[in-house]
Amino acid sequence: MSVNNTEMAVRYKNNFLKELEDQAEMGDWIKMCMQCGVCAGSCPTNFHSGWDHPPQEIFMMVRAGRREEVLTSNSMWMCTSCYNCYVRCPRKLPITHIMHGIANYAHRLGVAPKLQPTRNFGKIFWNNAAKTGRVNEVMLTVDLYFRNAEGKFDLIGGIKKALEMQSVAIGLVKAGRLNPLELFGGHKCKDQKGLQSMLKKARELEETRKALKAA
Amino acid sequence: MSATMAEKKHAAYICSGCELGARLDVATLVKTATKDGKMQLVREHAFLCSAEGVAMIQNDLDNEGVTHVAICACSRRAKTEAFNFPTTAISRGNLREGVIWVRPDTEEARETTQEMAEDYVRMACAEVKAMTVPSGNTNVGGSKTLLVVGGGISGMTSALEAAKAGYKVVLVEKTGALGGWAAQNYKRVPTREPFKDPEDTGVADMVSRIAADANITVYLNATVTKTAGAPGRFKADITVESGSTVTEDVGAIIQASGFTLYDANKLPHLGYGASPDVVDQAGLEALAKAANGASIKRPSDGKEVKSVVFVQCAGQRDPSGEHLEYCSGYCCNVSVKQAMYFKDANPDVETVVLYTDLRLPGNGEDFYRSAQNKGVIFSKGVVSTVAATGQGLTVNFKDLILNEDTQAQADLVVLATGSVPTSGPDLDALNAAVVASESKDAAIKAEADIQVEKLRAKSVLNLNYRQGPDIPHFKHGFNDSHFICFPYETRRTAIYAAGPVRRPMDMVQAREDATGAAMKAIQAVENAGLGKAAHPRAGDLSFPTARLEGCTQCKRCTVECPFGAIDEDEKRFPLFNESRCRRCGTCMGACPVRVISFENYSVNTVGAQVKAINVPDEFENKPRILILACENDAYPALDMAGMNRHDYSAFVRVIPVRCLGSVNTIWITDALNSGFDGIMLMGCKHGEQYQCHFVKGSELGRYRLSKVGDTLKGMGLEPERVLDTEVAITDIVTLPQRINDYAAQLEAMGPSPMKGF
Numbered sequence: 001m002s003v004n005n006t007e008m009a010v011r012y013k014n015n016f017l018k019e020l021e022d023q024a025e026m027g028d029w030i031k032m033c034m035q036c037g038v039c040a041g042s043c044p045t046n047f048h049s050g051w052d053h054p055p056q057e058i059f060m061m062v063r064a065g066r067r068e069e070v071l072t073s074n075s076m077w078m079c080t081s082c083y084n085c086y087v088r089c090p091r092k093l094p095i096t097h098i099m100h101g102i103a104n105y106a107h108r109l110g111v112a113p114k115l116q117p118t119r120n121f122g123k124i125f126w127n128n129a130a131k132t133g134r135v136n137e138v139m140l141t142v143d144l145y146f147r148n149a150e151g152k153f154d155l156i157g158g159i160k161k162a163l164e165m166q167s168v169a170i171g172l173v174k175a176g177r178l179n180p181l182e183l184f185g186g187h188k189c190k191d192q193k194g195l196q197s198m199l200k201k202a203r204e205l206e207e208t209r210k211a212l213k214a215a
Numbered sequence: 216m217s218a219t220m221a222e223k224k225h226a227a228y229i230c231s232g233c234e235l236g237a238r239l240d241v242a243t244l245v246k247t248a249t250k251d252g253k254m255q256l257v258r259e260h261a262f263l264c265s266a267e268g269v270a271m272i273q274n275d276l277d278n279e280g281v282t283h284v285a286i287c288a289c290s291r292r293a294k295t296e297a298f299n300f301p302t303t304a305i306s307r308g309n310l311r312e313g314v315i316w317v318r319p320d321t322e323e324a325r326e327t328t329q330e331m332a333e334d335y336v337r338m339a340c341a342e343v344k345a346m347t348v349p350s351g352n353t354n355v356g357g358s359k360t361l362l363v364v365g366g367g368i369s370g371m372t373s374a375l376e377a378a379k380a381g382y383k384v385v386l387v388e389k390t391g392a393l394g395g396w397a398a399q400n401y402k403r404v405p406t407r408e409p410f411k412d413p414e415d416t417g418v419a420d421m422v423s424r425i426a427a428d429a430n431i432t433v434y435l436n437a438t439v440t441k442t443a444g445a446p447g448r449f450k451a452d453i454t455v456e457s458g459s460t461v462t463e464d465v466g467a468i469i470q471a472s473g474f475t476l477y478d479a480n481k482l483p484h485l486g487y488g489a490s491p492d493v494v495d496q497a498g499l500e501a502l503a504k505a506a507n508g509a510s511i512k513r514p515s516d517g518k519e520v521k522s523v524v525f526v527q528c529a530g531q532r533d534p535s536g537e538h539l540e541y542c543s544g545y546c547c548n549v550s551v552k553q554a555m556y557f558k559d560a561n562p563d564v565e566t567v568v569l570y571t572d573l574r575l576p577g578n579g580e581d582f583y584r585s586a587q588n589k590g591v592i593f594s595k596g597v598v599s600t601v602a603a604t605g606q607g608l609t610v611n612f613k614d615l616i617l618n619e620d621t622q623a624q625a626d627l628v629v630l631a632t633g634s635v636p637t638s639g640p641d642l643d644a645l646n647a648a649v650v651a652s653e654s655k656d657a658a659i660k661a662e663a664d665i666q667v668e669k670l671r672a673k674s675v676l677n678l679n680y681r682q683g684p685d686i687p688h689f690k691h692g693f694n695d696s697h698f699i700c701f702p703y704e705t706r707r708t709a710i711y712a713a714g715p716v717r718r719p720m721d722m723v724q725a726r727e728d729a730t731g732a733a734m735k736a737i738q739a740v741e742n743a744g745l746g747k748a749a750h751p752r753a754g755d756l757s758f759p760t761a762r763l764e765g766c767t768q769c770k771r772c773t774v775e776c777p778f779g780a781i782d783e784d785e786k787r788f789p790l791f792n793e794s795r796c797r798r799c800g801t802c803m804g805a806c807p808v809r810v811i812s813f814e815n816y817s818v819n820t821v822g823a824q825v826k827a828i829n830v831p832d833e834f835e836n837k838p839r840i841l842i843l844a845c846e847n848d849a850y851p852a853l854d855m856a857g858m859n860r861h862d863y864s865a866f867v868r869v870i871p872v873r874c875l876g877s878v879n880t881i882w883i884t885d886a887l888n889s890g891f892d893g894i895m896l897m898g899c900k901h902g903e904q905y906q907c908h909f910v911k912g913s914e915l916g917r918y919r920l921s922k923v924g925d926t927l928k929g930m931g932l933e934p935e936r937v938l939d940t941e942v943a944i945t946d947i948v949t950l951p952q953r954i955n956d957y958a959a960q961l962e963a964m965g966p967s968p969m970k971g972f
Contacts, residue, residue, distance in 0.1 A: 031587050031588075031590065031592070032584065032587050032588070034593070035593075035595050056616065057616055057617065060594070060595070060614075060617060061617060063592050063594065064617065091584070
């Protein structure tokens with residue numbers, strides 16, 4: 001898999017560490033890692049089986065300029081945000097935030113692993129929530145269940161999964177946490193126009209700031 | 216002092232305090248001291264260490280003519296201030312820590328506990344009768360001037376500190392200027408908050424303070440060509456470049472002869488020699504000095520350096536033995552500092568430090584963080600080769616985090632080669648060469664002569680000691696020190712190694728070290744002036760003397776003395792230099808004809824105690840085990856076992872010895888002959904991780920006692936009857952167990968066949 005968005009790499013003259021310092025949230029902390037490995041040792045997710053690279057390795061790869069490998073890695077997406085590494089890091093690196101920062105940057109560049117479950121759910125959730133300012137649980141479930149491993153629409157698979165989960169769904173309905181009628185449009189926040197322009201402005205501000213750094 | 220002249224009067228004092236009275240039959244002990252101990256005066260007291268008890272003893276000394284005192288109370292390590300009678304011979308019977316505290320308070324144990332106590336009373340009486348009061352060494356000399364060899368950071372610090380304390384200093388530097396390696400640095404690793412930037416070396420300030428100090432005499436371009444004498448009365452010949460020699464009287468010596476960098480020419484695989492752009496750390500300091508804050512230029516073509524790679528552990532921590540085995544400890548901080556030279560001049564310079572483990576003593580972690588903040592890249596990797604390629608250099612290394620072979624390009628490569636001590640010749644090699652040079656084979660002799668000359672040329676102090684011209688080496692060619700407990704001490708009294716000649720260290724550590732060495736040197740000259748021993752028996756007035764008419768000139772004492780205190784006179788008799796002596800007694804233990812003794816510690820003082828112990832016959836089923844315990848570690852451990860009430864066998868009798876090295880085999884033979892069932896020798900750990908206060912004492916003692924097997928064989932005894940055991944001061948719980956195990960083993964073996972003869 002090649003990085004199709006190499007414009008940034010060119011701009012930073014292949015200095016990937018500098019690129020992340022400017023473009024990823026908390027990226028300016030990466031250089032402070034001292035490779036002790038306490039983060040990896042503290043991670044409750046048992047990264048050996050799931051993670052491509054533990055955090056300190058990611059930081060080392062950043063310094064070694066291995067841009068493509070870092071940005072396409074699943075590591076940042078495996079983080080459960082438990083903050084154990086963040087608390088334990090003897091150098092006080094905000095590791096959890098750095099992970100999210102790099103993940104977000106990879107996502108923006110469009111090179112993050114496409115169907116990585118965390119990224120997939122994150123994307124569905126954000127799109128769902130950003131539409132109206134409220135999460136539509138029914139549509140969220142539909143978007144999540146009715147897709148196969150390749151990300152294609154899958155009616156049979158979706159129905160199967162829905163049936164598997166029906167006792168949970170009934171429980172949620174009874175408790176008033178899930179309204180089936182939301183399938184036909186649900187609740188939303190009052191100022192729809194204001195919400196959208198707010199999101200747009202926020203995105204704009206961030207992009208201007210990062211573009212300035214890259215200049 | 217007059218004890219030998221005037222009439223002797225022996226007195227024993229038996230304390231019944233600390234439950235001694237309740238646990239023991241004190242009236243019988245008084246009888247034992249009178250009848251068996253043959254004491255002319257015996258007194259009992261309920262609280263002997265109280266002011267009243269001490270006054271009672273003092274009154275007897277003043278008015279009753281008592282000259283020798285056996286105090287039977289607590290351990291000799293307890294209440295030393297109360298029982299301090301400096302002009303009287305004193306022995307101590309250890310009834311408290313050595314008897315009642317290590318025995319159960321039961322009716323059943325009462326009889327054997329009492330027998331134990333009676334023996335300790337007899338032993339204390341016998342010991343004191345064989346003692347005289349030490350009178351102090353009279354061959355003292357009076358020089359309180361310190362000689363400091365080496366004018367680097369360590370030497371200058373020692374000189375300034377000693378001068379500040381009011382002592383005169385002679386400072387000898389072989390080059391034309393003070394400052395050593397530090398003077399060649401552009402800047403130094405920071406010593407002050409916030410530890411973020413390199414700072415001024417401070418050398419100029421020290422040099423000017425030395426120049427202004429009336430207490431310090433400096434010889435530049437000078438070496439020490441001969442050192443004779445002993446603490447308090449050394450005569451040092453200082454020869455300057457022109458060839459003229461001055462003799463200075465000095466009391467103590469601080470050797471601060473420093474280090475050289477490990478020769479990078481031995482590292483051709485790292486590109487040294489192949490390209491002028493591969494430099495060692497001193498090479499980079501020179502470049503930085505030339506640049507003086509501007510961008511650093513590389514040597515080959517004067518191009519501004521845009522990328523630099525620092526190779527840590529170059530020729531260090533090498534397990535193959537080809538290069539240095541050790542870590543020099545300071546080079547990581549230096550590389551951090553040198554990387555900052557580049558970043559501070561131009562933040563765009565790529566600086567990469569390739570390390571396996573960053574070791575940053577002191578406040579180096581803050582400095583390291585500051586370097587990371589400045590953008591210095593630290594990569595964990597092992598460099599295999601550095602090759603010159605076209606315009607620059609290629610550094611091939613294995614990245615240890617990413618586990619792959621990779622490379623980096625650089626304009627300049629800096630090798631952190633570490634330090635090699637300037638510690639004089641290896642005395643073992645020199646002595647071997649000297650022996651070979653006495654060979655009759657002309658070829659061997661010629662080769663050995665060259666070797667001797669080569670090694671002698673490396674000498675720093677040129678001592679005229681029998682055991683060689685310098686301080687012995689310890690590990691990796693560093694001048695030795697008692698690493699665990701007394702880092703400044705060497706095996707030459709009043710000669711202290713300071714700074715990186717002793718172990719690798721940075722400037723902060725060297726200053727601390729040099730200050731400590733100056734304090735120790737001052738203590739040494741003061742003690743020498745009073746005729747007292749230096750560390751570890753500081754203040755001891757006793758010293759060894761030899762009855763030369765009995766001497767067979769076997770040289771064992773002159774060879775074995777761990778401190779080189781004994782030379783040989785023209786007639787090849789041992790010549791004692793009392794103020795070089797540490798009073799360990801290794802010479803006394805070594806002497807096969809037993810002519811060496813101290814006034815208060817001799818073959819007799821211990822031998823008399825062995826003889827004083829009552830050995831029951833084989834039918835009584837009461838074995839006897841003699842323990843000769845090192846007074847520095849084993850004896851305190853036994854005392855502490857008592858304090859913690861860890862019981863041990865009632866059949867042991869403990870005699871403290873100054874060092875296992877002082878144990879004379881005659882004690883062993885005598886004890887076995889008189890029917891002892893077993894002997895335990897308790898000495899400190901020896902070898903590379905030694906814990907012996909006298910460095911080699913326990914090792915020499917063990918070697919000597921390893922030959923005792925023949926004696927046992929000759930007597931028809933099992934080899935297990937003598938047990939050598941290493942004891943550390945912390946073995947408080949395990950030691951009683953070991954004693955009990957040995958007692959059980961002896962019981963299983965049955966009584967010694969020597970009983971009753």
